[in-house]
Amino acid sequence: MKRRSLPFNPARGLIYLLSALFLAILVLPISTMGQVYPPNFKFIKVPNPLSGDNPIYPLIARTVPAPGQSFTDSRFSTVQTRITQSSTLRHEYSRFDPFNCQRTLLLLLDSSTSEWRVYRTQSLPYDQPANLVRTINNLAELRWDPQDSDILWGFRDFSIIKLNVETGAETLVKDFAADPVISPILLANPLIYHVTCMNEGESSRDKRFWALALQNGDDPAHPEWSYIYKYLFTWDRLQNQVLGTYPLSLAQGQRLDWVGMSTLGNWVLIAGESEAGVPPNWGLLMASKDFSVLHELHQNTGHADVGLDSRGREVIVMQNAQTDYVDLIPLDLQAKPVNSPADYNNNVIKPLVFLYYNSESPISMNSTGIHISCNYSGYALVSTYIQPNLTDRNWLDRCFILVRLDPNKVRAVYLAKTYNTTQQYWEETHGTISNDGSRIVWVDNWGQSVTEPQMPQLTLTQLDMPPHWQNQFTPPMPPVLSLLLGD
Template sequence: MTFHPRALAPLLIAAAMSLGLPTAGGQQSSVSAQFTAPVTMDLPDYLRPATDPAFGTVFTRITKPGVLGNGIACGEKYCSHRYSSAQAWNADQSLLVITNGCNGMCFFDGQTYAPLFRRNRSDQCEWHPRNADLMICVQDRKISTWAPRTNREDVLFVATNYNELRFGPSKGNPSRDGDRIAVRAIRADGAMVVFAYDLNQRRKFPDIDLAQLAGNNSACTISPLGTNILCFQDLSDGTEQRGIFAVDGTLRQRWTEHHRPGHGDLTIDEDGSEVYVGISKADPDKYQVIKRRLSDGKVTSLMKFGEAEHASLRALGRPSWAFLSYGGNPDEISANPDWAPYAREVIALRIDGSGEVRRIVQTRNAPFDYWSETHASPSPDGSQVIWSSNWGVPGGPVHEFVARLDWAEESGSKQKEIVANDPH
């Protein structure tokens, strides 16, 4: 009797469990991995936990088109978290925010995913990484902290010589302690500038004129330690370059290679260095997942050529793991054994260069448009991962899912918490 790979995978998982062997997903780490064919699965019911038949990971669909309750409603086309490098959960994971396709900023229980309340805000807000009650918000001329539950806002800074203040836009995060952010703005003389702002000290750092970099700026963000600002520049020839400044305005690095890397996120490496992890689109590591050190631009390849689309380092409690969203055509991936063997999957990759991987879930997400991209992003402790999928229907509704991970075996010496000295 011959089994089709789609039928065989669940049988192998069941056999492993019956023998007491670890299954994949949140249960197993592996340095070497083989291509796993997509396993057919019906769209899970809303708020009903399901098990991925390929990797044994438990996950839940947390949105659906229409009214969800408590004033929250999802659009017919998509309803999802903002982006892979944006944190969806607050610091203690009691709240989860959905913004794309929802009727406002929609807040859910961070553990049960029940809809709780919504708020109407037009500014850019990101969770404070340590204070679970607060978000950090930037709009037009002001910087503030805001408590979504109580709707209380405390204004920290009002600009008199600037307008169009932006938190990023879109790709901005606070420093890991929540004290500093990078703010892009238009100065009164018309110059586009970026500056660091310390929320705790209510201190604005010097303007950095972005005209000194080639191209047009698309976003800037503060580094995890709050000492550097990374800026993204778009050139007319389609090249995407990077510039790294110290918060005092000193230009430290120019990365002139196209998108090397991009679609990524910042973290602190095991040696205390700040690194940007993402996908390269330039030689010599084109379409590989790489990390690049902010201090000197040193590049380390982390995963071979493949279809990785986005990297997230939002699991601040597990800075040595990058969470990767893979797209691609499974037939093409299986036909190229020298490529990274992941197609339409979410995986976690250890960034120490060992190649150690935790396969989390098959997304069953058919390529269509930006809103249907997977954009996986972990919770602060890495125990949950949020991701999007149209469930194999191009142009169909994009649903939001959360997978649960078990990191019990990582509690030993292999998992090291990075404790950096206070850079301020």
């Protein structure tokens, strides 16, 4: 019997062609900005992140890359690029993704003028004059919109503003000076001069829920209240409703570090510092949006970031100065403060990484400090910074690692060595991972640190993650099992 041929279908033919091209691309080496990831690229695993003694990879000397130059990490073979040429431009902080949602624009801060600058990322280095989109000097705490690639959100006085960086058009989102709940507070406290998240807190990811502080200005009659935070409040953008207010005592206002929302907007995070013998107990707190529930997570607040763990639960990942661990802290009323290693027992708070600060040990950390970035769900980037003339004697010194936020199995990989040394604040690395997990950015002065009041010699380094890197933490399920589970 002769097989009947099917009629030609142009759409089906196009699908076959595109499928073939896709498969061909998959088997080719991955090229990023002139450098290549081999198809079988593997991260180097950290054998035991909970140990102070893991393999040490000393820094290998290399020349400072030219602006726009790509290179591979001498130890871990990750693809990196020097993306800036200016010596004063940098991203703001580890907690915030400097790229817009399409990675076509980059938000930088000029450390010499405190001006914000938006650059296109169409050509390297990103900060060349032809890429400049806009300079901004009249908005504070700028954050990208999660969906609109042209929109930045920021504060001005008592208002939340949206700025279209392409057109310069502003949209007033909310003026709290005209709000029926906040306006009476401002009338009773005429020295309060703005709303703020204190540069570290943030709204919920979808920009619906906001937790804000009201800060006092100069108060000659009561100098102890000068520039002290006097109130916290929460706001629901969709309902245009203040959900709760919380007046602060002088001690609370003096020891407030930041305030913000959890990633999904279920909880308020209040980051304070307790002082022995001085009430109230005012460390890291989670609070309901109306402030009727206040639950202590830790007696103090270290470097931290909010995010989601591997199961999609809201967490905060924080350096614990009492135990020298980086802790995975679920936003759960069952969480109990950890002040000693024994407190991890029967607790939902779990240690992730051990920071081996022991001056008597030959392998203790020389790093001055760390920062944490949880912008990509399920993972935390831990970056370190170090003072000049100190060697990397511990496995974490001059290192960036990526940790999976799995409370049942701690896993981490080495990402990069940094040549940066820190004497000024702006020279701290502040490693940050993008919201989509595709890239990592940090400051690197390549050992050219200078003392105050000289301006720092800054460059920005971008590490491009290899495709499907997540499979190295969680290998994909076999197709049959995936179908059975409905994935």
